[in-house]
Amino acid sequence: MTDRPMGEALRLENVHKSFGKIEVLKGIDLAVRQHEVVCLIGASGSGKSTMLRCINLLEPIDQGRVMIEGQEITASGVDVNRVRRRIGIVFQAFNLFPHMTVIRNITLAPTQAQKVSSAEAERRGVELLSRFGLADKASDYPDRLSGGQQQRVAIIRALAMKPDLMLLDEVTSALDPELVAEVLNVIRELAGSGMTMVIATHEMGFARDLADRVCFLDDGVILEEGRPEQIFSAPREQRTQQFLARIVAAGRL
Amino acid sequence: MLIALISTVVFFAVIWWIVVHSSGWPEVKQAFFNGKQFRESLPGIAKAFLVNVRLFLIAEVFILILALFIAVLRSLPGPVFFPIRALAIVYTDLFRGIPTILVIYTLGFGAPALQLQGVPTSPFFWAVVSLVLVYSAYVAEVYRAGIESVHPSQVAAARSLGLSRWQSMRFVILPQAIRRVIPPLLNDFIGLQKDTALVASIGVVEAFRQAQIDSAATFNFTPFLATALLFVAFTIPLARFTDWLILRDRRRRQTGAAL
Numbered sequence: 001m002t003d004r005p006m007g008e009a010l011r012l013e014n015v016h017k018s019f020g021k022i023e024v025l026k027g028i029d030l031a032v033r034q035h036e037v038v039c040l041i042g043a044s045g046s047g048k049s050t051m052l053r054c055i056n057l058l059e060p061i062d063q064g065r066v067m068i069e070g071q072e073i074t075a076s077g078v079d080v081n082r083v084r085r086r087i088g089i090v091f092q093a094f095n096l097f098p099h100m101t102v103i104r105n106i107t108l109a110p111t112q113a114q115k116v117s118s119a120e121a122e123r124r125g126v127e128l129l130s131r132f133g134l135a136d137k138a139s140d141y142p143d144r145l146s147g148g149q150q151q152r153v154a155i156i157r158a159l160a161m162k163p164d165l166m167l168l169d170e171v172t173s174a175l176d177p178e179l180v181a182e183v184l185n186v187i188r189e190l191a192g193s194g195m196t197m198v199i200a201t202h203e204m205g206f207a208r209d210l211a212d213r214v215c216f217l218d219d220g221v222i223l224e225e226g227r228p229e230q231i232f233s234a235p236r237e238q239r240t241q242q243f244l245a246r247i248v249a250a251g252r253l
Numbered sequence: 254m255l256i257a258l259i260s261t262v263v264f265f266a267v268i269w270w271i272v273v274h275s276s277g278w279p280e281v282k283q284a285f286f287n288g289k290q291f292r293e294s295l296p297g298i299a300k301a302f303l304v305n306v307r308l309f310l311i312a313e314v315f316i317l318i319l320a321l322f323i324a325v326l327r328s329l330p331g332p333v334f335f336p337i338r339a340l341a342i343v344y345t346d347l348f349r350g351i352p353t354i355l356v357i358y359t360l361g362f363g364a365p366a367l368q369l370q371g372v373p374t375s376p377f378f379w380a381v382v383s384l385v386l387v388y389s390a391y392v393a394e395v396y397r398a399g400i401e402s403v404h405p406s407q408v409a410a411a412r413s414l415g416l417s418r419w420q421s422m423r424f425v426i427l428p429q430a431i432r433r434v435i436p437p438l439l440n441d442f443i444g445l446q447k448d449t450a451l452v453a454s455i456g457v458v459e460a461f462r463q464a465q466i467d468s469a470a471t472f473n474f475t476p477f478l479a480t481a482l483l484f485v486a487f488t489i490p491l492a493r494f495t496d497w498l499i500l501r502d503r504r505r506r507q508t509g510a511a512l
Contacts, residue, residue, distance in 0.1 A: 053409075056413050058409055058412065058413060081412075081415045081416070081417050082415070084412065084413055084414065084415040085414070085415035087413075088413075089413045091406065091409070091410065093406060095406045095407060095409065095410035096410075097407065097410070097411075097424075097425055097429075098429070098506065099428050099429050099432065099506070108414070108416070108424055108425075109414035109415055109416055112416060112420050112424065113414065113415040113416050113417070113420065114415070141505065141506045143506050144506075157414070158413075158414070161414060161415060
Protein backbone atom coordinates (compact mmCIF):
# COMPACT_ATOMS: atom_id res chain seq x y z
CA MET A 1 0.00 0.00 0.00
CA THR A 2 2.76 2.44 0.85
CA ASP A 3 5.45 1.20 -1.52
CA ARG A 4 4.29 3.42 -4.36
CA PRO A 5 6.39 6.26 -5.71
CA MET A 6 5.07 9.67 -4.69
CA GLY A 7 2.49 11.10 -7.02
CA GLU A 8 1.46 7.90 -8.73
CA ALA A 9 -2.08 8.13 -10.04
CA LEU A 10 -2.60 4.76 -11.68
CA ARG A 11 -0.80 1.46 -11.87
CA LEU A 12 -1.58 -1.65 -13.85
CA GLU A 13 0.28 -4.83 -13.00
CA ASN A 14 0.23 -7.84 -15.29
CA VAL A 15 -3.40 -7.26 -16.34
CA HIS A 16 -4.93 -10.10 -18.35
CA LYS A 17 -8.37 -10.09 -19.92
CA SER A 18 -10.04 -12.65 -22.16
CA PHE A 19 -13.36 -12.66 -23.94
CA GLY A 20 -14.21 -16.32 -24.30
CA LYS A 21 -11.17 -17.96 -25.83
CA ILE A 22 -9.69 -14.75 -27.14
CA GLU A 23 -7.14 -13.16 -24.86
CA VAL A 24 -7.29 -9.43 -25.52
CA LEU A 25 -4.91 -8.23 -22.82
CA LYS A 26 -1.85 -10.41 -22.28
CA GLY A 27 -0.16 -8.84 -19.30
CA ILE A 28 -0.32 -5.05 -19.28
CA ASP A 29 2.03 -3.12 -17.00
CA LEU A 30 1.73 0.63 -16.79
CA ALA A 31 2.29 3.32 -14.20
CA VAL A 32 0.90 6.82 -14.65
CA ARG A 33 2.07 9.77 -12.53
CA GLN A 34 -0.27 12.47 -11.36
CA HIS A 35 -0.84 15.18 -14.00
CA GLU A 36 0.65 12.93 -16.66
CA VAL A 37 -0.98 12.51 -20.07
CA VAL A 38 -0.44 9.05 -21.55
CA CYS A 39 -1.58 8.28 -25.08
CA LEU A 40 -2.26 4.72 -26.17
CA ILE A 41 -1.75 4.05 -29.84
CA GLY A 42 -2.03 0.86 -31.82
CA ALA A 43 -4.12 -0.87 -34.43
CA SER A 44 -7.81 -1.63 -33.93
CA GLY A 45 -8.13 -4.72 -31.78
CA SER A 46 -4.81 -4.21 -30.05
CA GLY A 47 -6.60 -3.87 -26.69
CA LYS A 48 -6.69 -0.08 -26.12
CA SER A 49 -10.42 0.15 -25.41
CA THR A 50 -10.47 -3.02 -23.34
CA MET A 51 -7.62 -1.68 -21.25
CA LEU A 52 -9.54 1.52 -20.49
CA ARG A 53 -12.71 -0.41 -19.69
CA CYS A 54 -10.76 -2.61 -17.30
CA ILE A 55 -9.33 0.42 -15.48
CA ASN A 56 -12.89 1.71 -15.03
CA LEU A 57 -13.98 -1.77 -13.85
CA LEU A 58 -16.53 -1.97 -16.64
CA GLU A 59 -14.82 -5.26 -17.47
CA PRO A 60 -13.63 -7.55 -14.70
CA ILE A 61 -10.01 -8.58 -15.21
CA ASP A 62 -8.88 -12.21 -15.17
CA GLN A 63 -5.46 -11.71 -13.66
CA GLY A 64 -3.21 -9.00 -12.27
CA ARG A 65 -4.31 -5.83 -10.50
CA VAL A 66 -5.18 -2.21 -11.02
CA MET A 67 -4.33 0.44 -8.44
CA ILE A 68 -5.50 4.01 -8.07
CA GLU A 69 -3.22 6.17 -5.92
CA GLY A 70 -1.78 3.03 -4.38
CA GLN A 71 -5.07 1.37 -3.51
CA GLU A 72 -5.97 -1.80 -5.34
CA ILE A 73 -9.38 -1.35 -6.98
CA THR A 74 -9.58 -4.83 -8.48
CA ALA A 75 -9.54 -6.48 -5.03
CA SER A 76 -12.74 -8.19 -3.96
CA GLY A 77 -14.98 -6.19 -1.66
CA VAL A 78 -14.06 -2.86 -3.24
CA ASP A 79 -17.05 -0.53 -3.70
CA VAL A 80 -16.96 -0.25 -7.49
CA ASN A 81 -19.39 2.66 -7.59
CA ARG A 82 -17.14 4.68 -5.31
CA VAL A 83 -14.10 3.83 -7.44
CA ARG A 84 -15.82 4.79 -10.67
CA ARG A 85 -16.71 8.21 -9.33
CA ARG A 86 -12.99 8.92 -9.17
CA ILE A 87 -12.38 7.79 -12.75
CA GLY A 88 -14.09 9.61 -15.60
CA ILE A 89 -14.43 7.78 -18.91
CA VAL A 90 -15.53 9.18 -22.25
CA PHE A 91 -16.59 6.83 -25.02
CA GLN A 92 -16.20 6.91 -28.78
CA ALA A 93 -19.98 7.00 -29.32
CA PHE A 94 -20.64 9.71 -26.65
CA ASN A 95 -23.31 7.56 -24.92
CA LEU A 96 -25.25 10.58 -23.70
CA PHE A 97 -28.66 9.84 -22.20
CA PRO A 98 -31.03 10.78 -25.04
CA HIS A 99 -34.08 11.25 -22.82
CA MET A 100 -32.46 13.92 -20.67
CA THR A 101 -31.48 17.50 -21.36
CA VAL A 102 -27.79 18.38 -21.48
CA ILE A 103 -27.77 19.81 -17.97
CA ARG A 104 -29.62 16.78 -16.58
CA ASN A 105 -27.10 14.48 -18.27
CA ILE A 106 -24.41 16.36 -16.38
CA THR A 107 -26.13 16.64 -12.98
CA LEU A 108 -27.55 13.10 -12.79
CA ALA A 109 -24.50 11.38 -11.35
CA PRO A 110 -23.46 14.17 -8.94
CA THR A 111 -26.97 14.41 -7.49
CA GLN A 112 -27.69 10.67 -7.37
CA ALA A 113 -24.32 9.06 -6.75
CA GLN A 114 -22.52 11.83 -4.86
CA LYS A 115 -25.58 13.32 -3.14
CA VAL A 116 -24.64 16.84 -4.17
CA SER A 117 -27.65 19.18 -3.93
CA SER A 118 -29.48 19.89 -7.20
CA ALA A 119 -28.71 23.60 -6.97
CA GLU A 120 -25.01 22.99 -6.43
CA ALA A 121 -24.81 20.35 -9.18
CA GLU A 122 -26.57 22.65 -11.58
CA ARG A 123 -24.32 25.58 -10.73
CA ARG A 124 -21.26 23.43 -11.37
CA GLY A 125 -22.78 22.03 -14.56
CA VAL A 126 -23.50 25.47 -15.97
CA GLU A 127 -20.01 26.60 -15.00
CA LEU A 128 -18.45 23.68 -16.91
CA LEU A 129 -20.71 24.26 -19.92
CA SER A 130 -19.65 27.92 -20.06
CA ARG A 131 -16.01 26.97 -19.72
CA PHE A 132 -16.30 24.80 -22.82
CA GLY A 133 -18.54 27.17 -24.77
CA LEU A 134 -21.81 25.27 -24.43
CA ALA A 135 -23.71 27.46 -21.97
CA ASP A 136 -26.58 28.02 -24.42
CA LYS A 137 -27.12 24.27 -24.87
CA ALA A 138 -27.99 23.45 -21.24
CA SER A 139 -31.68 22.79 -21.81
CA ASP A 140 -31.35 21.11 -25.23
CA TYR A 141 -31.69 17.38 -25.77
CA PRO A 142 -28.58 15.55 -27.08
CA ASP A 143 -30.25 14.72 -30.44
CA ARG A 144 -30.25 18.40 -31.27
CA LEU A 145 -26.48 18.83 -30.86
CA SER A 146 -23.71 18.18 -33.37
CA GLY A 147 -21.38 15.24 -32.75
CA GLY A 148 -18.64 17.56 -31.53
CA GLN A 149 -20.99 19.26 -29.10
CA GLN A 150 -22.29 15.91 -27.86
CA GLN A 151 -18.78 14.70 -27.20
CA ARG A 152 -17.92 17.88 -25.33
CA VAL A 153 -21.03 17.35 -23.20
CA ALA A 154 -19.91 13.76 -22.55
CA ILE A 155 -16.53 15.04 -21.37
CA ILE A 156 -18.22 17.62 -19.13
CA ARG A 157 -20.52 14.91 -17.75
CA ALA A 158 -17.47 12.92 -16.69
CA LEU A 159 -15.75 16.04 -15.30
CA ALA A 160 -18.80 16.92 -13.19
CA MET A 161 -17.88 14.01 -10.91
CA LYS A 162 -14.57 15.79 -10.20
CA PRO A 163 -12.58 12.69 -11.12
CA ASP A 164 -8.91 12.24 -10.27
CA LEU A 165 -8.29 10.54 -13.57
CA MET A 166 -9.86 10.74 -17.03
CA LEU A 167 -9.92 7.91 -19.56
CA LEU A 168 -10.68 8.89 -23.16
CA ASP A 169 -11.55 6.09 -25.55
CA GLU A 170 -11.05 7.29 -29.14
CA VAL A 171 -13.28 10.24 -28.44
CA THR A 172 -12.86 11.77 -31.89
CA SER A 173 -13.21 8.62 -34.00
CA ALA A 174 -16.96 9.01 -34.55
CA LEU A 175 -16.74 12.69 -35.50
CA ASP A 176 -16.74 14.45 -38.85
CA PRO A 177 -13.23 15.78 -39.50
CA GLU A 178 -14.26 19.42 -39.08
CA LEU A 179 -15.63 18.68 -35.61
CA VAL A 180 -12.50 16.94 -34.32
CA ALA A 181 -10.65 20.16 -33.42
CA GLU A 182 -13.26 21.45 -30.97
CA VAL A 183 -13.05 18.23 -28.98
CA LEU A 184 -9.26 18.11 -29.08
CA ASN A 185 -9.17 21.68 -27.78
CA VAL A 186 -11.21 20.64 -24.77
CA ILE A 187 -8.76 17.82 -24.06
CA ARG A 188 -5.85 20.21 -24.50
CA GLU A 189 -7.35 22.54 -21.95
CA LEU A 190 -7.84 19.65 -19.54
CA ALA A 191 -4.21 18.64 -19.94
CA GLY A 192 -3.23 22.25 -19.32
CA SER A 193 -5.21 22.28 -16.10
CA GLY A 194 -3.21 19.29 -14.85
CA MET A 195 -5.76 16.50 -15.30
CA THR A 196 -4.24 13.03 -15.31
CA MET A 197 -5.37 11.32 -18.50
CA VAL A 198 -5.03 8.06 -20.36
CA ILE A 199 -6.08 8.58 -23.96
CA ALA A 200 -6.62 5.91 -26.60
CA THR A 201 -6.39 7.70 -29.91
CA HIS A 202 -5.85 7.48 -33.65
CA GLU A 203 -4.96 11.19 -33.81
CA MET A 204 -1.18 10.83 -34.00
CA GLY A 205 -0.50 14.54 -34.42
CA PHE A 206 -2.49 15.19 -31.29
CA ALA A 207 -0.69 12.44 -29.38
CA ARG A 208 2.66 13.87 -30.43
CA ASP A 209 1.72 17.41 -29.29
CA LEU A 210 0.01 16.61 -26.06
CA ALA A 211 1.27 13.36 -24.58
CA ASP A 212 3.96 13.16 -21.94
CA ARG A 213 4.33 9.55 -22.89
CA VAL A 214 3.11 7.37 -25.75
CA CYS A 215 2.46 3.63 -25.40
CA PHE A 216 2.25 1.43 -28.45
CA LEU A 217 -0.11 -1.50 -27.87
CA ASP A 218 0.29 -4.55 -30.03
CA ASP A 219 -1.50 -7.85 -29.61
CA GLY A 220 -2.49 -7.25 -25.99
CA VAL A 221 0.79 -5.95 -24.62
CA ILE A 222 2.51 -2.57 -24.41
CA LEU A 223 5.24 -3.30 -26.90
CA GLU A 224 7.01 0.03 -26.70
CA GLU A 225 6.65 3.21 -24.72
CA GLY A 226 8.52 6.46 -24.52
CA ARG A 227 8.41 10.19 -25.07
CA PRO A 228 6.38 11.12 -28.15
CA GLU A 229 9.36 12.48 -30.07
CA GLN A 230 11.18 9.20 -29.56
CA ILE A 231 8.21 6.97 -30.50
CA PHE A 232 7.23 8.96 -33.56
CA SER A 233 10.69 9.72 -34.94
CA ALA A 234 12.82 6.82 -33.75
CA PRO A 235 10.67 3.82 -32.84
CA ARG A 236 12.78 0.88 -31.71
CA GLU A 237 10.42 -2.03 -32.35
CA GLN A 238 9.79 -3.27 -35.82
CA ARG A 239 6.02 -3.57 -35.18
CA THR A 240 5.91 0.08 -34.08
CA GLN A 241 7.78 1.09 -37.23
CA GLN A 242 5.32 -0.86 -39.41
CA PHE A 243 2.31 0.65 -37.64
CA LEU A 244 3.61 4.20 -37.99
CA ALA A 245 4.54 3.62 -41.61
CA ARG A 246 0.93 2.65 -42.31
CA ILE A 247 -0.30 5.74 -40.49
CA VAL A 248 2.01 7.94 -42.54
CA ALA A 249 0.89 6.22 -45.74
CA ALA A 250 -2.72 6.95 -44.77
CA GLY A 251 -1.83 10.61 -44.34
CA ARG A 252 -2.70 10.59 -40.64
CA LEU A 253 0.65 11.85 -39.33
CA MET B 254 -56.51 11.15 -53.58
CA LEU B 255 -59.78 11.81 -55.41
CA ILE B 256 -59.68 8.37 -57.01
CA ALA B 257 -59.12 6.76 -53.63
CA LEU B 258 -62.10 8.63 -52.23
CA ILE B 259 -64.42 7.70 -55.09
CA SER B 260 -63.37 4.07 -55.07
CA THR B 261 -63.91 3.85 -51.31
CA VAL B 262 -67.38 5.39 -51.53
CA VAL B 263 -68.38 3.10 -54.40
CA PHE B 264 -67.03 0.02 -52.60
CA PHE B 265 -69.01 0.66 -49.42
CA ALA B 266 -72.14 1.72 -51.34
CA VAL B 267 -72.14 -1.64 -53.13
CA ILE B 268 -71.70 -3.60 -49.87
CA TRP B 269 -74.46 -1.53 -48.26
CA TRP B 270 -76.81 -2.12 -51.20
CA ILE B 271 -76.19 -5.89 -51.11
CA VAL B 272 -76.82 -6.07 -47.36
CA VAL B 273 -80.02 -4.00 -47.26
CA HIS B 274 -81.46 -5.85 -50.25
CA SER B 275 -80.77 -9.32 -48.84
CA SER B 276 -83.87 -11.34 -48.02
CA GLY B 277 -83.12 -11.56 -44.28
CA TRP B 278 -82.36 -7.86 -43.82
CA PRO B 279 -85.71 -6.76 -42.31
CA GLU B 280 -85.40 -9.37 -39.54
CA VAL B 281 -81.72 -8.60 -38.90
CA LYS B 282 -82.49 -4.90 -38.81
CA GLN B 283 -85.24 -5.51 -36.31
CA ALA B 284 -83.09 -7.78 -34.10
CA PHE B 285 -79.76 -5.91 -34.14
CA PHE B 286 -80.41 -2.32 -35.18
CA ASN B 287 -83.61 -1.51 -33.38
CA GLY B 288 -83.59 2.21 -32.56
CA LYS B 289 -86.20 1.98 -29.86
CA GLN B 290 -84.42 -0.93 -28.12
CA PHE B 291 -81.17 0.97 -28.39
CA ARG B 292 -82.53 4.04 -26.66
CA GLU B 293 -84.18 1.99 -23.94
CA SER B 294 -81.21 -0.23 -23.11
CA LEU B 295 -78.37 2.29 -23.48
CA PRO B 296 -78.70 4.10 -20.11
CA GLY B 297 -78.71 0.83 -18.15
CA ILE B 298 -75.76 -0.58 -20.10
CA ALA B 299 -73.84 2.68 -19.83
CA LYS B 300 -74.29 2.53 -16.07
CA ALA B 301 -73.07 -1.08 -16.02
CA PHE B 302 -70.17 -0.05 -18.27
CA LEU B 303 -68.90 2.07 -15.39
CA VAL B 304 -68.15 -1.25 -13.67
CA ASN B 305 -65.94 -2.16 -16.64
CA VAL B 306 -64.21 1.20 -16.41
CA ARG B 307 -63.63 0.73 -12.71
CA LEU B 308 -62.33 -2.82 -13.22
CA PHE B 309 -60.04 -1.62 -15.96
CA LEU B 310 -58.66 1.40 -14.13
CA ILE B 311 -58.01 -0.41 -10.85
CA ALA B 312 -56.47 -3.43 -12.59
CA GLU B 313 -54.31 -1.25 -14.83
CA VAL B 314 -52.62 0.50 -11.91
CA PHE B 315 -51.67 -2.82 -10.31
CA ILE B 316 -50.65 -4.36 -13.63
CA LEU B 317 -48.28 -1.49 -14.45
CA ILE B 318 -46.57 -1.90 -11.07
CA LEU B 319 -46.51 -5.70 -10.81
CA ALA B 320 -45.41 -6.18 -14.43
CA LEU B 321 -42.57 -3.68 -14.06
CA PHE B 322 -41.47 -5.48 -10.92
CA ILE B 323 -41.44 -8.84 -12.71
CA ALA B 324 -39.61 -7.42 -15.73
CA VAL B 325 -36.91 -5.85 -13.55
CA LEU B 326 -36.50 -9.11 -11.61
CA ARG B 327 -36.12 -10.97 -14.86
CA SER B 328 -33.36 -8.67 -16.09
CA LEU B 329 -31.20 -9.13 -12.97
CA PRO B 330 -27.81 -10.39 -14.17
CA GLY B 331 -25.52 -13.11 -12.91
CA PRO B 332 -25.90 -16.62 -11.53
CA VAL B 333 -26.80 -15.36 -8.02
CA PHE B 334 -30.16 -14.14 -9.24
CA PHE B 335 -30.99 -17.25 -11.21
CA PRO B 336 -33.77 -18.44 -8.82
CA ILE B 337 -35.47 -15.05 -9.02
CA ARG B 338 -35.22 -14.97 -12.80
CA ALA B 339 -36.57 -18.52 -12.95
CA LEU B 340 -39.56 -17.55 -10.80
CA ALA B 341 -40.31 -14.60 -13.07
CA ILE B 342 -40.11 -16.87 -16.11
CA VAL B 343 -42.41 -19.49 -14.57
CA TYR B 344 -44.90 -16.77 -13.70
CA THR B 345 -45.07 -15.32 -17.21
CA ASP B 346 -45.17 -18.74 -18.85
CA LEU B 347 -48.00 -19.85 -16.61
CA PHE B 348 -50.26 -16.84 -16.79
CA ARG B 349 -49.74 -16.21 -20.48
CA GLY B 350 -50.55 -19.84 -21.15
CA ILE B 351 -53.79 -20.24 -19.20
CA PRO B 352 -56.92 -18.83 -20.87
CA THR B 353 -58.06 -15.71 -19.01
CA ILE B 354 -61.53 -17.08 -18.47
CA LEU B 355 -60.14 -20.13 -16.65
CA VAL B 356 -58.20 -17.91 -14.26
CA ILE B 357 -61.33 -15.85 -13.63
CA TYR B 358 -63.42 -18.98 -13.03
CA THR B 359 -60.89 -20.63 -10.76
CA LEU B 360 -60.27 -17.60 -8.59
CA GLY B 361 -63.78 -16.18 -8.79
CA PHE B 362 -65.46 -19.39 -7.63
CA GLY B 363 -62.56 -21.20 -5.95
CA ALA B 364 -61.07 -18.58 -3.66
CA PRO B 365 -64.33 -17.56 -1.93
CA ALA B 366 -65.29 -21.24 -1.63
CA LEU B 367 -62.29 -21.78 0.64
CA GLN B 368 -64.21 -19.79 3.25
CA LEU B 369 -61.00 -18.60 4.82
CA GLN B 370 -61.32 -15.77 7.27
CA GLY B 371 -60.25 -12.44 5.86
CA VAL B 372 -60.32 -13.66 2.26
CA PRO B 373 -62.71 -11.44 0.34
CA THR B 374 -65.68 -13.12 -1.33
CA SER B 375 -66.66 -10.28 -3.65
CA PRO B 376 -66.59 -11.36 -7.32
CA PHE B 377 -65.41 -7.87 -8.25
CA PHE B 378 -62.33 -8.31 -6.07
CA TRP B 379 -61.43 -11.67 -7.62
CA ALA B 380 -62.13 -10.31 -11.08
CA VAL B 381 -59.54 -7.59 -10.50
CA VAL B 382 -57.06 -10.13 -9.10
CA SER B 383 -57.49 -12.45 -12.09
CA LEU B 384 -57.04 -9.68 -14.64
CA VAL B 385 -53.99 -8.35 -12.80
CA LEU B 386 -52.38 -11.80 -12.71
CA VAL B 387 -52.99 -12.54 -16.38
CA TYR B 388 -52.18 -9.14 -17.83
CA SER B 389 -49.10 -8.60 -15.68
CA ALA B 390 -47.57 -11.60 -17.44
CA TYR B 391 -48.13 -9.99 -20.85
CA VAL B 392 -47.11 -6.52 -19.80
CA ALA B 393 -43.97 -7.81 -18.05
CA GLU B 394 -42.83 -9.20 -21.41
CA VAL B 395 -43.52 -5.86 -23.07
CA TYR B 396 -41.45 -4.07 -20.45
CA ARG B 397 -38.69 -6.64 -20.81
CA ALA B 398 -38.54 -6.10 -24.56
CA GLY B 399 -38.19 -2.39 -23.84
CA ILE B 400 -35.45 -2.92 -21.27
CA GLU B 401 -33.49 -5.16 -23.63
CA SER B 402 -33.82 -2.66 -26.48
CA VAL B 403 -31.79 -0.05 -24.59
CA HIS B 404 -28.22 -0.31 -25.88
CA PRO B 405 -25.65 -1.73 -23.41
CA SER B 406 -23.53 1.38 -23.95
CA GLN B 407 -26.15 3.33 -22.02
CA VAL B 408 -25.64 1.02 -19.05
CA ALA B 409 -21.87 1.36 -19.43
CA ALA B 410 -22.17 5.15 -19.43
CA ALA B 411 -24.41 5.14 -16.36
CA ARG B 412 -22.27 2.68 -14.39
CA SER B 413 -19.05 4.46 -15.39
CA LEU B 414 -20.38 7.59 -13.68
CA GLY B 415 -20.64 5.68 -10.43
CA LEU B 416 -24.39 5.11 -10.52
CA SER B 417 -25.43 1.85 -8.89
CA ARG B 418 -27.16 -0.91 -10.82
CA TRP B 419 -30.51 0.19 -9.43
CA GLN B 420 -29.88 3.90 -10.15
CA SER B 421 -28.91 3.06 -13.73
CA MET B 422 -32.11 1.07 -14.10
CA ARG B 423 -34.26 3.79 -12.64
CA PHE B 424 -32.81 6.90 -14.28
CA VAL B 425 -31.33 5.61 -17.54
CA ILE B 426 -32.79 2.28 -18.66
CA LEU B 427 -36.44 2.36 -17.58
CA PRO B 428 -37.29 5.87 -18.82
CA GLN B 429 -36.01 4.96 -22.28
CA ALA B 430 -37.50 1.47 -22.21
CA ILE B 431 -40.98 2.63 -21.19
CA ARG B 432 -41.09 5.38 -23.83
CA ARG B 433 -40.37 2.77 -26.48
CA VAL B 434 -43.06 0.35 -25.37
CA ILE B 435 -45.95 2.77 -24.97
CA PRO B 436 -47.68 1.60 -28.20
CA PRO B 437 -47.56 -2.13 -27.31
CA LEU B 438 -48.57 -1.27 -23.72
CA LEU B 439 -51.64 0.46 -25.05
CA ASN B 440 -52.35 -2.55 -27.19
CA ASP B 441 -52.43 -4.74 -24.09
CA PHE B 442 -54.65 -2.26 -22.29
CA ILE B 443 -57.20 -2.29 -25.03
CA GLY B 444 -57.09 -6.07 -24.72
CA LEU B 445 -57.55 -5.77 -20.96
CA GLN B 446 -60.42 -3.37 -21.37
CA LYS B 447 -62.22 -5.80 -23.65
CA ASP B 448 -61.47 -8.73 -21.36
CA THR B 449 -63.28 -6.99 -18.52
CA ALA B 450 -66.38 -8.41 -20.25
CA LEU B 451 -65.17 -11.93 -19.30
CA VAL B 452 -65.84 -11.31 -15.63
CA ALA B 453 -69.57 -11.46 -16.43
CA SER B 454 -69.03 -15.21 -16.04
CA ILE B 455 -68.57 -15.00 -12.26
CA GLY B 456 -71.58 -12.81 -11.71
CA VAL B 457 -70.23 -9.27 -11.91
CA VAL B 458 -72.95 -7.21 -13.62
CA GLU B 459 -70.98 -5.18 -16.09
CA ALA B 460 -71.94 -3.93 -19.54
CA PHE B 461 -71.94 -7.30 -21.33
CA ARG B 462 -73.89 -9.00 -18.52
CA GLN B 463 -76.40 -6.14 -18.52
CA ALA B 464 -76.78 -6.48 -22.29
CA GLN B 465 -77.42 -10.21 -21.88
CA ILE B 466 -80.11 -9.45 -19.28
CA ASP B 467 -81.76 -6.84 -21.52
CA SER B 468 -81.54 -9.08 -24.53
CA ALA B 469 -83.06 -12.04 -22.68
CA ALA B 470 -85.95 -9.86 -21.54
CA THR B 471 -86.81 -8.49 -24.99
CA PHE B 472 -85.60 -11.19 -27.44
CA ASN B 473 -83.63 -8.45 -29.17
CA PHE B 474 -79.85 -8.22 -29.79
CA THR B 475 -79.60 -4.45 -30.06
CA PRO B 476 -78.25 -4.13 -26.45
CA PHE B 477 -75.08 -5.91 -27.63
CA LEU B 478 -74.61 -3.28 -30.31
CA ALA B 479 -74.93 -0.61 -27.64
CA THR B 480 -72.30 -2.41 -25.57
CA ALA B 481 -69.93 -2.67 -28.52
CA LEU B 482 -70.27 1.04 -29.23
CA LEU B 483 -69.46 1.89 -25.62
CA PHE B 484 -66.27 -0.19 -25.74
CA VAL B 485 -65.16 1.40 -29.01
CA ALA B 486 -66.00 4.89 -27.75
CA PHE B 487 -63.68 4.23 -24.82
CA THR B 488 -60.70 2.75 -26.68
CA ILE B 489 -60.43 5.17 -29.62
CA PRO B 490 -59.68 8.28 -27.55
CA LEU B 491 -57.13 6.21 -25.63
CA ALA B 492 -55.38 5.28 -28.88
CA ARG B 493 -55.31 8.89 -30.12
CA PHE B 494 -54.00 10.05 -26.75
CA THR B 495 -51.10 7.59 -26.99
CA ASP B 496 -50.30 8.72 -30.53
CA TRP B 497 -50.17 12.26 -29.25
CA LEU B 498 -47.89 11.31 -26.34
CA ILE B 499 -45.42 9.62 -28.67
CA LEU B 500 -45.43 12.51 -31.12
CA ARG B 501 -44.93 15.08 -28.38
CA ASP B 502 -41.95 13.17 -26.98
CA ARG B 503 -40.32 12.86 -30.39
CA ARG B 504 -40.87 16.53 -31.20
CA ARG B 505 -39.42 17.63 -27.91
CA ARG B 506 -36.25 15.64 -28.49
CA GLN B 507 -35.76 16.42 -32.13
CA THR B 508 -36.96 19.94 -32.79
CA GLY B 509 -34.95 21.25 -35.68
CA ALA B 510 -33.71 17.82 -36.71
CA ALA B 511 -35.19 15.98 -39.66
CA LEU B 512 -37.97 13.64 -38.63
